[in-house]
Amino acid sequence: MENNTGKRSRISVVVVIGITFIVVLLTFITAMIGYSEFTSVLEKQYNDAAYEVAYTALSYLNADRLSHYVETLETDEEFDIIQKRLDELTDNMDVNFIYVGEVDPEGKSIIYIYDSVNSSLGYDRYPLGKIGEDFDPQYNQILKDVISTGEKSEIYLYSYTEWGDHTTALLPVKDSSGKVVSIICVEKTMQVLQQARNDYVTHVVVFSGIVLVIAVLICFLFLRQYIISPIAEITREAERFADDHSAGSDIKAVSSRNEIGVLARSVKKMESDIIQYIDNITKITAEKERIGAELNVATQIQADMLPSIFPAFPGRREFDIYATMTPAKEVGGDFYDFFLIDDDHLALVIADVSGKGVPAALFMVIAKTLIKNHAQLGEYSPSKVLMSANEQLCEGNEAELFVTVWLAILEISTGKGKAANAGHEHPALRRKDGKFELIEYRHSPAVATMEGIRFKEHDFELHPGDSLFVYTDGVAEATDVHNELYGGERMIEALNKNPNATPREMLANVKASVDEFVGEAPQFDDITMLGLTYFGAEDSK
Secondary structure: OHHHHHHHHHHHHHHHHHHHHHHHHHHHHHHHHHHHHHHHHHHHHHHHHHHHHHHHHHHHOOHHHHHHHHHHOOOOHHHHHHHHHHHHHHHHOOOOEEEEEEEOOOOOEEEEEEEEEOOOOOOOOOOOOOEEEOOOHHHHHHHHHHHHHOOOOOOOEEEEEOOEEEEEEEEEEEOOOOOEEEEEEEEEEOHHHHHHHHHHHHHHHHHHHHHHHHHHHHHHHHHOOOOOOOHHHHHHHHHHHHHHOOOOOOOHHHHOOOHHHHHHHHHHHHHHHHHOHHHHHHHHHHHHHHHHHHHHHHHHHHHHHOOOOOOOOOOOOOEEEEEEEEOOOOOOOEEEEEEEEEOOEEEEEEEEEOOOHHHHHHHHHHHHHHHHHHHOOOOOOHHHHHHHHHHHHHOOOOOOOOEEEEEEEEEOOOOEEEEEEEOOOOOEEEOOOOOEEEOOOOOEOOEOOOOOOOOOOEEEEOOOOOEEEEEOHHHHOOEOOOOOEOHHHHHHHHHHOOOOOOHHHHHHHHHHHHHHHHOOOOOOOOEEEEEEEEOHHHHOO
16 A cells, blocks of 8 residues: 555656646746737737827818928918917827928928827927937838838837837828828827736636645545556456447446546436437427527518619619628628608618627617617718717717727718718729729718727719719728639729629629639638619709
């Protein structure tokens, strides 16, 4: 007994040390990988947010006046108004600095024009004409690239200093002739990043420590007793059952109260469970069929929420409209809608909720309802409709879902309309006797990304014979078996194979083109399309 006890003691030590080493190693690897990925994701989110602020600030500037300010070092009323708007943007969007300056071609110095400092920092702004230099070499290089190329830098710029973590966004400022006259820089603090990373590492270490203690304790208790002797009996019983598939005699180890006893009881239970296997499979199959039936009902409910009867407005000859939605799963997050606000105003909506499946479908129902309700209150401004819907969708959005939306309100009698694009795909427009082309302009952020967003609004006008095509990213981002994207060019080619097609034919042509391109590859995203041909008030008579 003493010799056996000694052996168990040595085995216990070896196993405990081995488990400790494995848990610690896995903890370290997991923590490092998670730390790196966690930091990368948060850094990109902050940088994207900084660029959104930079684009907003860029829209405030009068680029043609910037050189004048540098030459004269004198401000005027317009300068003061822009400075005030930049100051408000700096405070409201929680950024450290927004400044605009003229950069020398080598990117080594900046003549500051506008400089907005977050009021919470307590720093004074740089006056007009202040020269900044001695920058970090990487920052110099990025400045030089932005000035020389006239494009946004492809390099993400992050800084980790004793004054805090922050990210920087740089954009070129071009005058009306397209010449780069200055740069605009936004520095956004990443105050949550360091705390979030520290919390992550703390949680991993604490959790791993708990797991390690539990594992060592279990091993210690388990290895206190001799566990090898019943294994042969359990093995013989398992071999016998594998040969004749019949219940056998009891195993002595069944009475044991350790893992060996659990194993012995599991073997006996396995024998009876396998006998009942066919019955269980039958029950599982029936349950899967029930779940499938419920998903089919959910699919039908979602389909019924979208306009599906065409022609949608049999009594209206001023336009023809058609739309389809093909979900990637049983239920989807895309939706479209069109409805009359009054006798002379038609609302057109197409949207794509982030995510897939049931959560996206539920969010889609809420978003669609809110947008339609606000529009039907007699609101002819797509921007105001989206602002109202955005405020309500941001409330209690714990899942952090968002929705890209293209919303237009068309005055039927004149063909004039207004459209707002909240992070959605560019629409395609065909003028009468012409071909389809993408209408590209700067987007607003997606709905439900943050409260207080002001959505940009664009005027447009349709003439008799013009056609409009809008869609979700499931069209352009359809992927074939080689992981190649369908893309906007192929979509435009499909539309222009028959530019005079009716809206129904228009959508059918695009869908056929997508299906041919994708082939046997599975559909990863919902495919939603809406087409409209405008005939005008005179042609409808």
